[in-house]
Amino acid sequence: MTLHPQEIEARFRRQAVRVTRQRAAIYAALVETTSHPTAEDLYRMVTRQHPTMSRNTVYYTLGVLRKAGLLQEVNVGHEVARFDGNVTMHHHLVCVQCSRIEDVMDQELDRLEISARQARGFHVLGHRVEFHGYCVSCRAGRREASPSQG
Amino acid sequence: MTLHPQEIEARFRRQAVRVTRQRAAIYAALVETTSHPTAEDLYRMVTRQHPTMSRNTVYYTLGVLRKAGLLQEVNVGHEVARFDGNVTMHHHLVCVQCSRIEDVMDQELDRLEISARQARGFHVLGHRVEFHGYCVSCRAGRREASPSQG
DNA sequence: GTCATTGCAAAGGATTTGCAGTTCC
DNA sequence: GGAACTGCAAATCCTTTGCAATGAC
Numbered sequence: 001m002t003l004h005p006q007e008i009e010a011r012f013r014r015q016a017v018r019v020t021r022q023r024a025a026i027y028a029a030l031v032e033t034t035s036h037p038t039a040e041d042l043y044r045m046v047t048r049q050h051p052t053m054s055r056n057t058v059y060y061t062l063g064v065l066r067k068a069g070l071l072q073e074v075n076v077g078h079e080v081a082r083f084d085g086n087v088t089m090h091h092h093l094v095c096v097q098c099s100r101i102e103d104v105m106d107q108e109l110d111r112l113e114i115s116a117r118q119a120r121g122f123h124v125l126g127h128r129v130e131f132h133g134y135c136v137s138c139r140a141g142r143r144e145a146s147p148s149q150g
Numbered sequence: 151m152t153l154h155p156q157e158i159e160a161r162f163r164r165q166a167v168r169v170t171r172q173r174a175a176i177y178a179a180l181v182e183t184t185s186h187p188t189a190e191d192l193y194r195m196v197t198r199q200h201p202t203m204s205r206n207t208v209y210y211t212l213g214v215l216r217k218a219g220l221l222q223e224v225n226v227g228h229e230v231a232r233f234d235g236n237v238t239m240h241h242h243l244v245c246v247q248c249s250r251i252e253d254v255m256d257q258e259l260d261r262l263e264i265s266a267r268q269a270r271g272f273h274v275l276g277h278r279v280e281f282h283g284y285c286v287s288c289r290a291g292r293r294e295a296s297p298s299q300g
Numbered sequence: 301g302t303c304a305t306t307g308c309a310a311a312g313g314a315t316t317t318g319c320a321g322t323t324c325c
Numbered sequence: 326g327g328a329a330c331t332g333c334a335a336a337t338c339c340t341t342t343g344c345a346a347t348g349a350c
Contacts, residue, residue, distance in 0.1 A: 017327065035235060084222045118254050121286035124282070126282050127281045134273045170348095189339080206308075209341075231315085
């Protein structure tokens with residue numbers, strides 16, 4: 001998807017994100033690909049047009065855009081590997097604030113399937129459902145918090 | 151869940167994993183918790199009983215046990231952050247070999263819910279289904295590969 | 301006995317932080 | 326004008342690697 005500079009600017013302003021050339025370039029690169037790039041990928045893509053841009057700007061901008069809801073991380077909670085001794089199929093509740101993870105056993109969820117057309121040629125081995133939200137403790141801490149928290 | 155040393159040893163032998171005190175301790179610690187610990191968490195847990203154990207052993211052992219199918223990583227593909235400019239609800243196909251990620255749009259999957267009982271008090275904001283498997287290119291490369299690949 | 305495993309130290313890669321100069325609002 | 330952003334460098338954190346000593350089979 002190609003995006004007009006005006007459209008990018010409009011989206012930024014709607015989320016009260018300051019508009020700079022660098023940010024627009026990073027966001028444009030991200031929206032124009034379906035490859036789910038890493039920060040480093042984006043750095044490489046964007047420095048073609050903006051050779052002086054630093055990695056710091058890329059990382060900082062990605063953080064700003066994420067908080068503004070203009071992009072998602074595909075692998076939520078990717079920061080550290082988390083291990084599970086339960087190797088049977090099950091699913092997870094993940095706290096977006098404290099990264100607490102709880103197990104969900106549910107045979108309905110185990111049975112989910114994907115149509116051949118949707119599978120895009122993947123040989124699917126399994127799947128997992130991840131529910132994102134606030135755990136009990138983090139809800140408690142948010143009782144009085146402002147409604148728009150990221 | 152508490153596990154007898156004999157049971158641990160049996161599981162290891164079944165998967166042709168060499169039995170050492172360190173491995174048994176790491177595996178026991180993992181199976182006996184539901185907290186989905188990090189490598190560092192496990193290191194801390196295990197060094198209480200085995201003060202000389204190094205982080206290397208923990209990381210190496212976790213790799214061995216993962217390949218043997220004795221544990222799972224919760225956050226598959228956690229190594230690097232991956233970004234997505236598509237902030238509408240959608241799901242992913244993830245290649246376990248090359249980490250390629252493709253989008254899956256499917257309203258059935260969007261509608262999944264979790265019962266209050268299962269939600270464990272979480273305030274659920276959303277969810278995502280991740281299908282794991284081999285993408286087209288990686289399937290091609292595996293045609294002649296041995297059936298037991300990790 | 302042999303090869304995998306362990307422990308220690310150092311390296312590597314991803315991300316964050318500190319800070320001075322610059323830019324947007 | 327002032328706060329937020331940018332670029333550069335250094336630091337930090339997680340994880341991997343190199344290597345000699347040790348231990349499992």
